[in-house]
Amino acid sequence: MALESLTAVEVAPLTMLTMAEKVWADHIVHQGDGEPDLLYIDLHLIHEVTSPQAFDGLRTAGRPVRRPDLTVATEDHNIPTIDVDKPIADPVSRIQVETLRKNCDEFGVRLYPLGDIEQGIVHVVGPQMGLTQPGMTIVCGDSHTSTHGAFGALAFGIGTSEVEHVLATQTLPLKPFKTMAINIDGELPAGVTAKDIILAVISKIGTGGGQGYVLEYRGSAIQSLSMEGRMTICNMSIEAGARAGMVAPDQTTFEYIKGRPHAPEGQDWDDAVVYWESLTTDPGAQFDAEVHIDAATLSPYVTWGTNPGQGLPLSSVVPDPAQAHSGEERMAIEQALAYMDLTPGTPLRDIRVDTVFLGSCTNGRIEDLRAAASVLRGKHIASGVRLLVVPGSTRVRLQAESEGLHQIFLDAGAEWRGAGCSMCLAMNPDKLAPGERSASTSNRNFEGRQGPGGRTHLVSPEVAAATAIIGTLSAPADLEVAS
Amino acid sequence: MESFVTHTGTAAPLRRSNVDTDQIIPAEYLKRITRHGFEDALFASWRNDPEFVLNLPQYQGVSVLVAGSDFGTGSSREHAVWALQDFGFKAVLSSRFADIFRGNSGKGGLLAAQISQEDIEFIWGVIETNPQIPVTIDLEAKTVSVGDFTCEFEVDDYVRWRLLRGLDDIGLTMQHQSDIDLYESARPSFKPSVR
Numbered sequence: 001m002a003l004e005s006l007t008a009v010e011v012a013p014l015t016m017l018t019m020a021e022k023v024w025a026d027h028i029v030h031q032g033d034g035e036p037d038l039l040y041i042d043l044h045l046i047h048e049v050t051s052p053q054a055f056d057g058l059r060t061a062g063r064p065v066r067r068p069d070l071t072v073a074t075e076d077h078n079i080p081t082i083d084v085d086k087p088i089a090d091p092v093s094r095i096q097v098e099t100l101r102k103n104c105d106e107f108g109v110r111l112y113p114l115g116d117i118e119q120g121i122v123h124v125v126g127p128q129m130g131l132t133q134p135g136m137t138i139v140c141g142d143s144h145t146s147t148h149g150a151f152g153a154l155a156f157g158i159g160t161s162e163v164e165h166v167l168a169t170q171t172l173p174l175k176p177f178k179t180m181a182i183n184i185d186g187e188l189p190a191g192v193t194a195k196d197i198i199l200a201v202i203s204k205i206g207t208g209g210g211q212g213y214v215l216e217y218r219g220s221a222i223q224s225l226s227m228e229g230r231m232t233i234c235n236m237s238i239e240a241g242a243r244a245g246m247v248a249p250d251q252t253t254f255e256y257i258k259g260r261p262h263a264p265e266g267q268d269w270d271d272a273v274v275y276w277e278s279l280t281t282d283p284g285a286q287f288d289a290e291v292h293i294d295a296a297t298l299s300p301y302v303t304w305g306t307n308p309g310q311g312l313p314l315s316s317v318v319p320d321p322a323q324a325h326s327g328e329e330r331m332a333i334e335q336a337l338a339y340m341d342l343t344p345g346t347p348l349r350d351i352r353v354d355t356v357f358l359g360s361c362t363n364g365r366i367e368d369l370r371a372a373a374s375v376l377r378g379k380h381i382a383s384g385v386r387l388l389v390v391p392g393s394t395r396v397r398l399q400a401e402s403e404g405l406h407q408i409f410l411d412a413g414a415e416w417r418g419a420g421c422s423m424c425l426a427m428n429p430d431k432l433a434p435g436e437r438s439a440s441t442s443n444r445n446f447e448g449r450q451g452p453g454g455r456t457h458l459v460s461p462e463v464a465a466a467t468a469i470i471g472t473l474s475a476p477a478d479l480e481v482a483s
Numbered sequence: 484m485e486s487f488v489t490h491t492g493t494a495a496p497l498r499r500s501n502v503d504t505d506q507i508i509p510a511e512y513l514k515r516i517t518r519h520g521f522e523d524a525l526f527a528s529w530r531n532d533p534e535f536v537l538n539l540p541q542y543q544g545v546s547v548l549v550a551g552s553d554f555g556t557g558s559s560r561e562h563a564v565w566a567l568q569d570f571g572f573k574a575v576l577s578s579r580f581a582d583i584f585r586g587n588s589g590k591g592g593l594l595a596a597q598i599s600q601e602d603i604e605f606i607w608g609v610i611e612t613n614p615q616i617p618v619t620i621d622l623e624a625k626t627v628s629v630g631d632f633t634c635e636f637e638v639d640d641y642v643r644w645r646l647l648r649g650l651d652d653i654g655l656t657m658q659h660q661s662d663i664d665l666y667e668s669a670r671p672s673f674k675p676s677v678r
Contacts, residue, residue, distance in 0.1 A: 142559055426511075
């Protein structure tokens with residue numbers, strides 16, 4: 001008897017896999033010595049910016065789109081958020097959008113154009129339609145494709161050559177990623193959001209800390225989040241340099257998917273759930289790296305510099321380059337402070353902003369709008385501050401309007417816009433003027449990201465709303481103190 | 484794709500870490516629908532500064548960029564690779580590249596060669612003292628040479644193999660057509676589709 005049980009123990013550990021490894025293994029089309037694995041892609045999302053040259057490549061080579069039924073396009077990056085019923089004013093943007101329409105028509109790809117009820121930011125649209133499901137491989141020519149990992153999908157951004165590759169073959173040659181567990185255990189203090197968690201994670205591991213890894217966010221603080229909170233976290237995995245972020249699918253995931261337009265039904269639903277439940281990381285599986293964060297130590301986070309790793313608790317002060325750990329870090333801090341026009345030692349709460357941007361694939365979903373509206377209800381934004389509210393999709397906009405949220409924003413003095421990427425990357429007319437400073441719920445505080453010469457502080461929707469009211473970087477708790 | 488075996492040219496020092504793809508090419512320039520003609524967009528905002536390294540007379544005609552760590556972070560825009568190539572760059576050296584940028588470089592034939600930060604700083608010193616000194620990159624031997632100095636660089640073996648032969652990825656994958664057909668025939672019916 002003793003001998004038998006010993007044998008069983010020796011055999012079992014060989015099959016222990018992480019979630020990312022399971023999804024990877026389930027999509028291998030071909031493996032060869034010294035070659036990358038050829039992986040099958042379950043869903044390919046397309047938008048106007050990174051696709052025109054890919055379709056051109058297909059045309060030149062005389063290749064069709066292999067699986068138009070697994071390919072979905074929408075218009076988001078450079079479309080306007082006002083006057084959406086009129087032709088796009090910027091001729092260059094208009095040509096790019098028209099090119100997408102022509103390409104989708106020619107190659108038989110389903111497109112949700114401006115004016116369609118399903119239009120929106122590609123990473124808001126996929127989950128909303130039920131196209132994003134656990135265990136899938138999902139790609140898009142956009143680095144924030146990592147968003148879809150919130151469902152336990154392996155989802156990552158690709159370049160235009162790879163867009164062409166997937167259009168032609170529905171596969172991608174890839175080298176396996178390493179795996180990193182980001183364990184966030186404990187109870188989140190009141191007022192701490194998913195955005196604060198991910199800003200804290202990126203500050204801890206740095207913009208290159210996740211390089212080569214798929215991050216799996218684990219622990220009780222992650223399990224307690226809604227799907228939208230999980231999407232906010234996975235969305236910014238790329239800002240830590242990671243290719244993808246994932247959260248294990250659970251009851252919260254299944255409830256979110258059930259009943260959506262592309263959710264499985266009947267026997268397919270039952271089969272799908274059995275499969276989805278099998279995807280979670282096996283107990284005892286080894287990650288290549290592990291990070292632990294105690295949720296109870298977190299507080300509202302904001303960035304002070306020019307990359308998303310340059311973040312600190314709102315209660316902190318602007319850092320001093322003299323305290324840097326290396327010459328390279330000192331140079332990076334000095335360059336960031338010069339661009340941001342900040343002085344070491346300044347309390348972050350003293351930083352005054354001109355613009356507040358609420359939106360993006362990070363924080364442009366209905367729960368984000370509800371959170372900001374609950375702070376803004378019955379209040380008005382500070383004089384000299386502009387608040388731009390841009391829903392992540394047309395359906396989010398309509399949902400917000402049905403709940404009366406738009407009226408709260410308008411009464412507070414905000415601009416209420418149509419859906420799109422907008423000021424997150426300033427490809428459309430929504431941008432900062434040179435020298436202007438924003439508090440933004442988006443994902444990147446790079447130099448000029450929100451307009452040439454613009455300065456960006458990344459914040460949560462709650463902090464964005466409080467900042468709009470007070471005029472300096474603030475959390476909702478500061479409003480209670482003020483009143 | 485043109486093959487890459489060795490390249491010799493002058494180099495420019497870019498003394499910055501975390502050069503993100505928004506710096507390499509601002510979003511405004513991504514509205515174009517062509518694959519070429521992005522040379523004016525490269526580092527567009529920094530090039531307004533006459534002191535920016537690529538504006539200095541001694542660094543005109545460079546074809547190798549020697550950058551700080553975490554080069555190419557951020558957006559997946561392959562336009563960043565195209566802009567570097569259109570400007571005349573054949574290779575970028577850094578102690579760490581962002582994954583998507585490195586992948587895009589390999590697809591487009593721009594060599595992203597990884598060397599240590601110590602070697603980066605040494606080369607910065609050499610090319611600042613002597614901007615005209617040729618830098619040679621040998622992909623077969625995986626070495627960078629400047630004057631008497633030579634160091635090895637890291638590059639993915641498969642990317643190296645493809646670059647040395649100038650092979651097209653889609654053509655390689657098409658050889659596995661029957662594997663793709665077989666995989667597709669066994670996909671579960673619960674997977675979503677838009678048909």
